[in-house]
Amino acid sequence: MGPWLTERQGEWDTMVWAKVDRAFRSAKDCADVAYWAEENHKVLVFTDDGITLDYREGWESSFGNELAKVFLMLVSIFAELELKRIKARVGTAHKHVRKTDRWAGGQPPYGYRIVDRSGGGRTLEPDSVTSEAVRYMGKLLLEGQSQWTIATGLEAAGFDTPSMHAFKNQGESYASKRKTAPSNHWDPTSVAKILRSPATMGLKLTGRSVKARKIARDAKGLPIQMAKPLFTEGEWAAIQAVMARAVHHQGTIERRLALARRAALRPLRRPVLPAGEPRQERQDLRVLPVREDGRQTGLQGPVHRGRSRHRGDRRPGGAVGRPGDDCAQVHPR
Secondary structure, rough: HHHOOOOHHOOEEEEEEEEHHHHHHOOOHHHHHHHHHOOOOOOOOOOOEEEEOOOOOOOOOHHHHHHEEEEHHHHHHHHHHHHHHHHHHHHHHHHHHOOOOOOOOOOOOOOOOEOOOOOEEEEEEEEEOOOHHHHHHHHHHHOOOOOHHHHHHHHHHHHHHHHHHHHHOOHHHHHHHOOOOOOOOOOOOHHHHHHHHHHHHHEEEEOOOOOEEEEEEEEOOOEOOOOOOOOHHHHHHHHHHHHHHHHHHHHHHHHHHHHHHHHOOOOOOOHHHHHOOOOOOOOOEEEEEOOOOEEEEOOOEEEEEEEEOOOOOEEEHOOOOOOOOOOEEEEEE
């Protein structure tokens, strides 16, 4: 509706709605549109509520418009209160459903499908195709295969990714939200998310995002079993142990890569000169400690930032000598 209120507002005179609560759920939004109609000399009609605001030239200050504005604002306030009641009822219902084995809605976990529940509502049961894909992942992982190999094996076996499976099997209501089909390419990240998820054991999860999801519990604090598990308890424990080792190994690799990147970004001690340009010799100082008889000890090394390779007392002029030396001679390189 935005373009009709901006660049195309000159193409119409009257805007018609069935009811106020179908047009606005906020008293502020209703007031803003009413003031906009008054400034632009438009007509607002709400047929079922019998309210008409006629702001055409010559009708702006009529008594009927002022009375209609009062009723319009009152109805919009009740519409806003009704919206708040609906949100409260829906929130209470979802809070109750989270503590039962009923499925609240949305895309089911990979390996399961939505079915009718005895006693009302919906629940989950293992899907004949995707459950085999999940078991196939666990079998390859316990055989020592990497997540890359598992992803390649899933594609070779013809298993659809979770998004592609949902796109094909949840009807036009889901497919209509996407103009093109999702990717059917498996990657190690998707394999890891599925194998780590407690949903593969038939447990109910709550949370808006993958990271925020946690096991739902009933009124007694026990995990809610939504459907039959896809693995035995022993298989699940072995899979989680393998995945934990993979995470530790991946963290070690990432730390090593971070150190390598940090070392590569350190500034060079010497500037890189173009090819063919003569390099200027640096006059690094070398410290030659001298014994009492005037002979040099032969120990020498470059001085970096006023220090030598040997700990000692700092001497005037940047010279450094070891404890017990009377003096030190400084020679250019």
